[in-house]
Amino acid sequence: MEILRAKGLTKKFGNLTALSNLDLEIPRGRIIGLLGPNGSGKSTFIKLATGLLVPTSGEITIAGATPGIETKAMVSYLPERTYLNDWMRAEDMIAFFGDFYEDFNRLKADNMLRDLNINPGDRLKTMSKGTKEKVQLILVMSRDAELYLLDEPIAGVDPAARDYILNTIITNYKENASVIISTHLIADIEQVLDDIIFISQGEIKLLSTVDDIREKHNKSVDGLFREVFKC
Amino acid sequence: MEWIIDSDRPIYKQLVEQIELRIISGMYAPGDKIKSVRELAMEAGVNPNTMQKALAELERMGLVFAQRTSGRFITEDNKMIEEAKNTLAIKEIDSFFEKMKQLGFEKEEIISLIEKAEGDRNGNSKS
Amino acid sequence: MLGKLLKYEIKATGRIFLPIYLALLALTIITKVLLMIAMPDVFLDSTSGTSFDIPLGISVTLYFIIIVALSVMTLIVIVQRFYKNLLTDEGYLMFTIPVETWKLIMSKLIVGLMWTFVCVFTVALSILILALGNFSIMEMNQGISMLYAEFQNQFGMSPNILIAEFIILMIVETVASVLMIYVSIAIGQLFSQHRIMAAFGAYIVISIVLQIVMTLLIALIPAFGLEYLMNSQINQMKAVEVFINGITVFNIISAVAFYFITNYILKNRLNLE
Numbered sequence: 001m002e003i004l005r006a007k008g009l010t011k012k013f014g015n016l017t018a019l020s021n022l023d024l025e026i027p028r029g030r031i032i033g034l035l036g037p038n039g040s041g042k043s044t045f046i047k048l049a050t051g052l053l054v055p056t057s058g059e060i061t062i063a064g065a066t067p068g069i070e071t072k073a074m075v076s077y078l079p080e081r082t083y084l085n086d087w088m089r090a091e092d093m094i095a096f097f098g099d100f101y102e103d104f105n106r107l108k109a110d111n112m113l114r115d116l117n118i119n120p121g122d123r124l125k126t127m128s129k130g131t132k133e134k135v136q137l138i139l140v141m142s143r144d145a146e147l148y149l150l151d152e153p154i155a156g157v158d159p160a161a162r163d164y165i166l167n168t169i170i171t172n173y174k175e176n177a178s179v180i181i182s183t184h185l186i187a188d189i190e191q192v193l194d195d196i197i198f199i200s201q202g203e204i205k206l207l208s209t210v211d212d213i214r215e216k217h218n219k220s221v222d223g224l225f226r227e228v229f230k231c
Numbered sequence: 232m233e234w235i236i237d238s239d240r241p242i243y244k245q246l247v248e249q250i251e252l253r254i255i256s257g258m259y260a261p262g263d264k265i266k267s268v269r270e271l272a273m274e275a276g277v278n279p280n281t282m283q284k285a286l287a288e289l290e291r292m293g294l295v296f297a298q299r300t301s302g303r304f305i306t307e308d309n310k311m312i313e314e315a316k317n318t319l320a321i322k323e324i325d326s327f328f329e330k331m332k333q334l335g336f337e338k339e340e341i342i343s344l345i346e347k348a349e350g351d352r353n354g355n356s357k358s
Numbered sequence: 359m360l361g362k363l364l365k366y367e368i369k370a371t372g373r374i375f376l377p378i379y380l381a382l383l384a385l386t387i388i389t390k391v392l393l394m395i396a397m398p399d400v401f402l403d404s405t406s407g408t409s410f411d412i413p414l415g416i417s418v419t420l421y422f423i424i425i426v427a428l429s430v431m432t433l434i435v436i437v438q439r440f441y442k443n444l445l446t447d448e449g450y451l452m453f454t455i456p457v458e459t460w461k462l463i464m465s466k467l468i469v470g471l472m473w474t475f476v477c478v479f480t481v482a483l484s485i486l487i488l489a490l491g492n493f494s495i496m497e498m499n500q501g502i503s504m505l506y507a508e509f510q511n512q513f514g515m516s517p518n519i520l521i522a523e524f525i526i527l528m529i530v531e532t533v534a535s536v537l538m539i540y541v542s543i544a545i546g547q548l549f550s551q552h553r554i555m556a557a558f559g560a561y562i563v564i565s566i567v568l569q570i571v572m573t574l575l576i577a578l579i580p581a582f583g584l585e586y587l588m589n590s591q592i593n594q595m596k597a598v599e600v601f602i603n604g605i606t607v608f609n610i611i612s613a614v615a616f617y618f619i620t621n622y623i624l625k626n627r628l629n630l631e
Contacts, residue, residue, distance in 0.1 A: 051453070
């Protein structure tokens with residue numbers, strides 16, 4: 001069964017339609033890029049999948065279930081925002097994740113902290129914004145989730161960290177899990193993607209595998225994106 | 232040898248070419264076990280499914296064979312590798328001739344130019 | 359999961375309160391010691407102008423400041439834990455852990471109430487410690503039993519029930535007040551801008567509505583046929599009892615309404631910035 005399915009998914013904020021009648025099925029074992037300019041509805045879609053937002057109409061299901069505590073247990077979400085409490089230490093956050101997520105893999109988290117030279121005893125208050133983002137990513141990627149929703153994971157980090165993140169996504173790959181990465185920096189992540197979803201003004205403009213785009217258009221996804229969303 | 236994914240062509244095709252090159256050059260020796268898809272994908276920084284597709288294509292071409300339990304290996308059929316080497320050589324020569332023709336050279340001129348250039352190089356290296 | 363939420367809630371709030379309570383403890387002890395030195399006998403009017411007057415003055419002042427600070431901090435923490443932890447960036451984490459929304463609200467409410475009662479209890483205890491030795495326990499006991507006897511005599515009932523009902527009212531009222539803050543903040547976040555202002559607005563509007571409903575209910579008292587209670591002296595206390603319990607019920611109803619509205623908004627109308 002597919003890991004995520006949306007049917008007629010619509011979300012309005014007052015008069016503004018953020019997502020309009022979206023139909024989508026995402027199978028397991030894929031790494032998917034959710035691409036689109038700012039304000040196109042990428043974050044709204046991801047928030048609907050996490051259950052942070054409730055659809056205006058239509059439905060979205062994760063492994064067949066509407067978002068709720070059951071789906072939250074299998075979805076690992078990296079928001080754009082930093083949600084870490086400043087007064088906590090990295091190890092406090094690890095304990096928190098371990099307490100609330102059964103699929104949290106502590107060993108993985110410790111290894112990643114070591115790889116990125118982050119001291120678990122450091123207070124988050126003393127960390128730079130980039131380091132905090134790394135801690136958050138480590139927490140999210142240390143779960144053995146079935147669906148990873150990464151909202152702009154590489155926007156703020158340096159190239160070395162970006163490579164580490166992409167490597168983590170590849171190493172972490174599982175046949176039964178899918179990863180959705182929303183970004184506008186396509187060139188950086190294109191080669192780790194199976195499929196891409198172009199989204200603009202709340203509608204899906206294109207849904208394809210990366211290699212199909214390259215075959216058909218003789219262009220990288222990045223090249224095509226620049227052409228389609230010329231501004 | 233570095234993995235280079237750059238052009239606008241499908242990624243799996245570029246992976247096939249680069250692995251083929253590694254086999255022909257002997258970097259991957261006949262009978263060698265190939266790393267797991269995940270390891271290769273990480274090395275190249277590409278999606279594991281794409282690497283899987285590339286290896287499947289190499290299998291289809293006969294340069295790689297899979298053993299159900301122990302993984303994938305480079306073919307031990309030297310003739311096959313030789314063939315692939317020749318095919319690649321001819322492809323390179325073809326594209327070379329194509330470019331030279333665009334510059335306005337005829338076949339005979341090209342060959343004599345090659346011999347001259349080759350002679351100069353040998354001469355230089357001797358001195 | 360509620361247990362784990364409570365654990366983190368206590369951890370997050372405890373680190374704020376711990377220093378204040380330690381300061382209160384220290385000041386209680388210091389003031390007490392100074393009191394004992396400066397006024398060894400409270401029944402002597404003149405303190406004979408000892409050199410301890412100034413430190414005692416400072417200590418007493420600080421003592422009252424810390425008590426006020428503690429009360430204010432308790433209120434601030436109740437507001438801030440709900441608003442900041444659930445409805446700002448931290449909400450992105452809290453609302454994506456596999457925990458029902460009502461448990462999030464409950465964990466904030468329970469720990470908020472816990473600190474309120476700890477605050478009341480500690481301050482009472484501290485004042486008792488200061489007062490101890492300055493009056494005789496026996497005299498106090500006598501005074502209280504006299505009051506009891508008088509009450510019994512006048513109204514024909516023990517004040518115990520009334521006191522118990524009043525304490526219940528206080529507890530219910532506290533719960534309702536906290537939930538009213540929560541529902542106001544929840545309503546505030548429905549707005550796309552000026553959410554804190556909107557929360558204040560919601561709070562004021564709810565207060566006014568409650569006032570109006572209360573006034574209407576009181577105006578309707580004759581309709582309930584309760585005025586006969588006022589007529590005899592014995593029944594006067596009955597009227598007071600009905601009044602106290604009436605407010606208790608009213609608070610319970612509003613608290614339940616606040617809770618369900620808060621839960622509904624956070625579950626279905628959540629819109630984190």
